[in-house]
Amino acid sequence: MRRVFLSLGLLFLWAPIALMAVYAFSGSRVPFEWGGFSLRWFAALAQNERLLEAVWLSLRIAAAAATLATLLGLALGWVLARHGRFGGRSLFGALAGAPLVLPEVVMGLSLLLLFVGLQALTGWPQQRGAITVWLAHSGLGMAYVAVLVQARLSALDPALENAAADLGAQRFTIFRTITLPLIRPSLVGGWLLAFTLSLDDVVLASFVSGPGATTLPVYLFSQLRLGMTPEANALAVMMLAFAGLTGLLGWRLSR
């Protein structure tokens, strides 16, 4: 009975993806129509310069956003787990959790209005583009990192840090040699999560980006409205293969 639900659910989740994987190797011009085995859509991907440009921009923004999100999320999670009760604690907690639950369209519009307002007041940012997308994605990602870091910090055995302090270690040394290695899984996981969120985001990027900076999901969304070629299937196969290999590698390394 339990297996039935799990199998049905997995079938539902995987069916469209399995079909994409099969038809990525079809020579037909129509997506999901078999036209004999062919690698032409992979070749077309490699020659689609606008798409490659969007991929490269998205990867850079995602890496930068994940890094800033991890730093900010570490600070948020640290304060939530270690600073006990301070003035404004409940406001702090609500704000730290807000990006997890705000509808994307509201967050996107609100961040755009922030950037427009900042520009009117200070002249910065001069134009919207990669920088504003980077900041928006960092703001989203930091909330996810904060949750992971807070959970990990709360589960730590305080005796470990106390022992280091008793042996005369300074606060920063304790953090660097004891705490940081212990919470590293949450930082790595948070970085990967923020990276993925950034790489998959359509709505925030549509609001805060400018004409010069089209990320991959925004490019694909515009293509989808025009009608997509089977290139989409080939790209999905490449991304899944990349994610699968990375996951496998990470799993092997962490054992």
Next chain:
Amino acid sequence: MIRAAAWASLLLLVAAPLVIIVAMGFGTTAPGVPPVVPPLGAAGWQGSLEAWGLLFADTYYLDAMLRSLRLAGITATLCLVLGFGMALGIASARSPGLWLALVLLPFWAGFVLRLAAWVGLLRDGGWINATLMQLGLISEPWQMLYTEGAMLLGMVHAYLPLAVLPLTATLAKRDIRLEEAAADLGAGRWVVCFTVTLPLAAPAAAAAFLLVFIPAAGEVVIPEVLGAPDSVLIGRAIWGEFFQTRDWPAAAALSTALLALLLLPIALYQRLSVAR
């Protein structure tokens, strides 16, 4: 030091945008870049209730709001039911991590690309119709794309992993002896499920429901790609006011209204996640 930096990032990236979006609902549209007169300028208060008046001028936006809540409720219920069954299966499997990875991996095929797949499958000349016609089950294409059903399919497909995650975490940690005790005392399989397992997982189930409901209520992209063009949802209405009509105050006022409606579920979710 750390707390000051944390406050600064929260105030800049979360609090300030929210204050601005609420305030902008009282702005006025104007020609120019940006196409808006803010409610508070050098000359002091210059706001108006124009945008809010527009929202209540007819039932267009109210209908969009109610339709969004209804569809988000259906999506969240479907995800909860299917996700609960899947989470039970994962929690009782020999290697839960592997099964959970199988649930999460479809995420990395890319959100837009998965939608593209649904379009290709559901189109009038798409894979499903072609297959059904080849099998002789139908003679005319069956219109599936651009319907409410297609949209729900896409929403459940996109959000299901979000529901499976918290449910699996809770169900994997539950004390299995409670269920064994109930079974020993003569309870049937379904009685055990409804009187022991479900109550144990109730907080996680509520969290899973809200985790899907809240983003689904404001979803833009899935209704745009799969849904019927004439059934406007609130997310699409905000998107349209901003990108097509260029009426920023209306978009901001609509966002504020959506936030106000979601405040209760959001507060409930935050309480639940703190309690865990």
